[in-house]
Amino acid sequence: MxxxxxxxxxxxxxxxxxxxxxxxxxxxxxxxxxxxxxxxxxxxxxxxxxxxxxxxxxxxxxxxxxxxxxxxxxxxxxxxxxxxxxxxxxxxxxxxxxxxxxxxxxxxxxLWWDVPVIDSFELLRDIYKIPVARYKTNLDLLTDILDLHSLLYTPVRQLSLGQRMRCEIAGxxxxxxxxxxxxxxxxxxxxxxxxxxxxxxxxxxxxxxxxxxxxxxxxxxxxxxxxxxxxxxxxxxxxxxxxxxxxRRFGTHRIITVDYREHAGPVDIPGTSRLSWSPERAVYSVNTEHVLIAKVISRLSEQVELIDVTIETKPVEELIVQLYKEHQI
Amino acid sequence: MSLYFKYMSILLKSQLQYRASFWLLTFGQFFIPFSVFAGLYFMFERFGHLRGWSFFQVALCFAIIGMAYSLSECFSRGFDAFSTLVAGGDFDRLLVRPRSTALQVLGSRFEFSRVGRLIQSGIVLVWALDNLPITWSFAKVITLILMIGCGVFIFTGIFILTATLCFWTIQGLELANILTDGGREMAQYPLNIYQKWVTVFFTFIIPFGCVSYLPLLYILDKVHGNKILYMLMPLAGVLFLLPSLLVWQIGVRHYRSTGS
Missing domain, CATH: 3.40.50.300 (P-loop containing nucleotide triphosphate hydrolases)
Incomplete structure (x- = not known):
């Protein structure tokens, strides 16, 4: 521990x-x-x-x-x-x-807006009283992994947001x-x-x-x-x-997207809900606690001529939204 | 202290990035006080004397306060402009650094263009001294330097007090300008021309009188009695700064418990 x-x-x-x-x-x-x-x-x-x-x-x-x-x-x-x-x-x-x-x-x-990044770093060195040797090794290391070589002598105001953030973190x-x-x-x-x-x-x-x-x-x-x-x-x-x-708590749902040869009408599979339908593609939401994925696919293949199947888990975002909902925020 | 100079050098570099703006500001700062000074000049032109004070004596007073004010606006600008630091939330940044907040605020801003005003006051100082029949001694030179230096302390103290107000309210800061701008205007004249209560206020509460009027009496040989006392009067400015810093500490503590 x-x-x-x-x-x-x-x-x-x-x-x-x-x-x-x-x-x-x-x-x-x-x-x-x-x-x-x-x-x-x-x-x-x-x-x-x-x-x-x-x-x-x-x-x-x-x-x-x-x-x-x-x-x-x-x-x-x-x-x-x-x-x-x-x-x-x-x-x-x-x-x-x-x-x-x-x-x-x-x-x-x-960082100080109008001066090169290195000046800001040196001021930070003095503010934090970093010993010169340690400052140098730290700076070299950070410059290497953050790839700051070309940025150090540019004024902060000329950096892009991404470049600036790298310098901020280094600082x-x-x-x-x-x-x-x-x-x-x-x-x-x-x-x-x-x-x-x-x-x-x-x-x-x-x-x-x-x-x-x-x-x-x-x-x-x-x-x-x-x-x-x-x-x-x-x-x-x-x-x-x-x-x-x-x-595990919230992610029991899977999204299945199926492509198939043209089919006349919508197909419903028990235990799933159909999110969208077109003659060549359908999207289902499956609760794996109620029905197995394999079962859903085999049911589908009985009714339509499958070309492609993608199975997605819910993105974390949606889990979070669900958590928010559960707590009614 | 060395860190303070480091702050200064980085901000000087920043301000010099905008050369045109820097020169214009400096130029402007050089001429703004001229209008005030011209007013002073014409008033004496009309009336000759002011309660026994001649034009050059008042000009000396004017110059000393002007120099102290411009120096403190240059070096203590951080406190003067502190409300922007709080409103923008950048004060949080200072709190996560292992240095005293007062030093960091001081180092957050310098207004080098105030050099213009400093030069203007300097010229008036030289002109006034040149026209006054003063018998110079070493002690008098020291007194003159003390007057300017301790004047800076007083203005800085007021800036600190004003800045501390920001921890409670961002509004109402105009009120504090009564003390800075008002104090400056008042202290440019010898204090004995005012009502008694004004004199008392600017001697014992905010000791502007101690850096302008009282030691000036000594320099101009208007003192009878204990000269040393008059000479060391400006040190009251230091005494003013200390409680100001104390109040500042209380303000910082308040900020940290409210986060406003």
Missing amino acids: KERLIELQGISKSFKVAKRSAGLRQAVNALFVREHTIVEALHNISFSISEGEIVGYIGPNGAGKSTTIKVMSGILVPDDGSCTIMGFTPWKDRTAYVKNIGVVFGQRSQ SLLHGPKILFLDEPTIGLDAVSKIAVRQFIKTINKEQGVTVILTTHDMQDIEALTDRILMIGKGTLLYDGTISELR
Whole structure:
């Protein structure tokens, strides 16, 4: 059993939000009397993460993902609960603690916009007081695996989003953190950059043993990177487990698409529901708990002249949607 | 401290990327205070004296405050422009770095174009000194430097206090301009021309008087009694900065518990 690196116990956090209503009159009133509503952003969140894990943290917008990341990175102080990361309480020993973590906010840059990337990196070296030798080895390593050679001397504002994200991630790893928090690292990236970023996250996790916690809306990120997901909705932790477990729970449906020689009318197979029909192609949804795939195919082949059959499992996205539905978010 | 200079050099590089803009801003900053100074000049042209203060004596006061103000706008701009840092959420970024927040905020912005204003005030300073019959001594030179340096501390302190307000509300910052812009305008004149309460406020609450009016009396040989006291008055500016930093710490703690 690996050492537990991160341990959250009953973390709760609520925000006071000023009520605003439409209309000029209300706006003027609000100048004098403010009504507040308490929004519970996190409610009794507990989980633990071991060294070397990659954990996907998912949930709909406004579910509390970023708030959790902020608590774990020492930016916010929770109202209640305890959080121990590498023996630190993040919000108590901020400066000592943050030396050990790297944080990437996908939507915000940590690099200085108008100067070459290398200048930003050197400033980060001074901010984190990284010894020169270690800085050099880290930089060389990161430059190699992220392929930054041609980017280092370009001003940040001239980089594409994908290039910039690679530099952002490199920047947050220069000081050799043990934990990397990634808040939507692939947001807005094209397919090629996404794959490059994923590949890199895997590499540093494997080779440097960096523990990675990432939030994302892109289920392909999750599928490519991690086996464990934490799902949060309306401030509560809804699911903590593997994707395969999730599949077992919800993934009993298969989609079968069949192509056949022209056939006059729709064919119904008991135990399935027909999603679409045309004289040459039909799509069925099969619940494998009720009927076996083999049975469905043999039934079909009795009635039509099959040309091609594809069987798909539901994508993780749909599993997630189902989870959301189950919890009525 | 060395990190502060590193921040400065990277931001200088950034600002120099836009050369035309940099020169225009500097040029503008050079001329803006001229209109104010011209007003001062014509007023004295008309009235001759102001409660026993001659034009060049007031010009000296004007120049010292002007230099202190432009220096602090240049080097403490981070606090002055802090609301954008909070509104944009970039303050979170500073919190995940292992350095003090005050240093990082200071390092987040520099406004080098204020050099224009600094030069303008410098010219007025030289012109005023040239026309005043001051018998110079080493102590007086030190006092003059202290006046400017500690003036920077006071303005910075006010910027910090204003910035701290951002943790509670992003609105209402205009109120704080009463202290910065208002304070600057007030302190450009010798404080004894105002009502008593104004003088008291700018001496004991926000010690502008301690960096302009009181030590100026010493430089101009208007002091009777303990000269050392007048000479060291500007150090009150340092005393003003310390509680400001303390209030800042409280603000940061508040931010971290509300996340607003």
